[in-house]
Amino acid sequence: xxxxxxxxxxxxxxxxxxxxxxxxxxxxxxxxxxxxxxxxxxxxxxxxxxxxxxxxxxxxxxxxxxxxxxxxxxxxxxxxxxxxxxxxxxxxxxxxxxxxxxxxxxxxxxxxxx
Amino acid sequence: xxxxxxxxxxxxxxxxxxxxxxxxxxxxxxxxxxxxxxxxxxxxxxxxxxxxxxxxxxxxxxxxxxxxxxxxxxxxxxxxxxxxxxxxxxxxxxxxxxxxxxxxxxxxxxxxxx
Numbered sequence: 001x002x003x004x005x006x007x008x009x010x011x012x013x014x015x016x017x018x019x020x021x022x023x024x025x026x027x028x029x030x031x032x033x034x035x036x037x038x039x040x041x042x043x044x045x046x047x048x049x050x051x052x053x054x055x056x057x058x059x060x061x062x063x064x065x066x067x068x069x070x071x072x073x074x075x076x077x078x079x080x081x082x083x084x085x086x087x088x089x090x091x092x093x094x095x096x097x098x099x100x101x102x103x104x105x106x107x108x109x110x111x112x113x114x
Numbered sequence: 115x116x117x118x119x120x121x122x123x124x125x126x127x128x129x130x131x132x133x134x135x136x137x138x139x140x141x142x143x144x145x146x147x148x149x150x151x152x153x154x155x156x157x158x159x160x161x162x163x164x165x166x167x168x169x170x171x172x173x174x175x176x177x178x179x180x181x182x183x184x185x186x187x188x189x190x191x192x193x194x195x196x197x198x199x200x201x202x203x204x205x206x207x208x209x210x211x212x213x214x215x216x217x218x219x220x221x222x223x224x225x226x227x228x
Binding site for chain 2: 031033041042044046071089091095101102103104105106108110
C-alpha cells in the first residue's frame with residue numbers, strides 16, 4: 001500500500017533554532033497537510049496546501065511556520081525559531097481528491113525543543 | 115466549529131470481548147473517519163463513513179453514524195491484545211473545496227488484556 005513518509009523520525013533541537021521537517025506524500029496525491037499532536041493532546045490541524053499554495057492555515061500556524069513543496073515530491077514544514085511549546089509530533093498527510101476519500105498520514109516526526 | 119469527542123476516554127477489556135467507543139460532534143459533516151494510533155506512532159486509517167451512510171463494516175470493525183444525533187460509534191469485535199491503542203474519530207466539514215481538513219477528538223485509549 002502506498003504510504004506517506006516523513007523524516008526525521010525524531011529531532012531534538014535547541015530553542016531558537018530552525019527546524020525543517022520533511023515529507024514525501026503519496027505520488028498521485030494533490031492535497032497536502034501538516035498536523036501536530038502535543039503529547040497527550042488532540043491531533044490539531046496546522047495547514048493545508050494545494051496547487052503550490054497554502055489553502056488554509058490554523059491560528060497555530062503563525063509567522064514562525066512555513067511550508068514549501070520545493071521539487072514536486074517533497075513537502076516541508078519549517079519552524080524558523082523554535083519554542084519549547086513547539087515540542088510535539090508533527091504529522092504530514094495527503095489525499096488524492098475529496099470529499100469522501102481517505103487522508104493518509106505519515107508516521108510522524110517527533111520534535112523535542114530543549 | 116465541529117469537534118469529535120470520544121468517550122470513554124479509556125477502556126480496558128479482556129481479550130475476546132467487544133469494545134465500543136463513541137464519538138460526538140457539533141456541526142454538519144461530510145464524512146467521519148476513525149483512526150488508530152499505537153503509542154508514539156503514526157495515525158492508521160481504519161474506516162470512513164459518509165454522511166449519507168448509517169453503518170459500515172470492515173473485518174472486525176463496525177462503525178455506525180447517526181447524523182440526527184451527531185454521533186458515531188466504533189465497535190471492535192473479538193478484541194485482541196494487539197488492538198491495544200488509542201482510537202480517534204475525525205470529522206470533515208461539508209464545505210468541501212480546497213479547505214478539506216479533519217478535526218480530531220481526544221481519543222479513547224483501549225487496553226485489551228490477554
